[in-house]
Amino acid sequence: MCGRYHFGFNESNISKQIKEKIQQLSLDDFNTGEIFPNDKAIVLIAKENKLDIDIKTWGIKLDKMMINARIESLNNHFYDHIRDKRCVIIADSFYEWKDKTKYRIHNLDKTYMYLAGIYNDDNHFLIITKESTYPMDKIHHRSPVIMNKKEMIDYLNHKGKITDHSDIEILPAKMDALF
Secondary structure, three states, X not given: OOOOEEEOOOOOHHHHHHHHHHHHHOOOOOOOEEEOOOOEEEEEEEEOOEEEEEEEEEOEEOOOEEOEEEHHXXXXXXXXXXXXXXXXXXXXXXXXXXXXXXXXXXXXXXXXXXXXXXXXXXXXXEEEEEEOOOXXXXXXXXXXXXXOHHXXXXXXXXXXXXXXXXXXXXXXXXXXXXX
């Protein structure tokens, strides 16, 4: 996955719930539209057995800026201390480039995607990626781990491990209530 995704508010129930929660928490220091590394963005986290909103910065600076974490590497030394700090990045699309052409990947019905992520104690997050499968592999060899509603909730509640499987579908996510 390349280094940008897009988040915008729309008329969906989930978008309305996010707006309400943002107002309740008086959050205003985050980006919308095209999200770049180092931008502050809205993420979902599990808090007291409920889904909640948080604002975190995309990317962790080590020797170089890291924005993604390979699912195959989550058990290495660096990720040991953050692999269980799970978050979900809400996006309506993400971008890939091939032969200098920019592609915007989104659900056909334009609903939100839920991307698996991890974060550190400094409130910086990484998007977890996996090997791409068809048709995404025609554009780029890596893609974000995209979850449907059940996978997202299970992931945040630590009810199973992230697995490197190729049967994750890009499904329209219909959520009635999050918070």
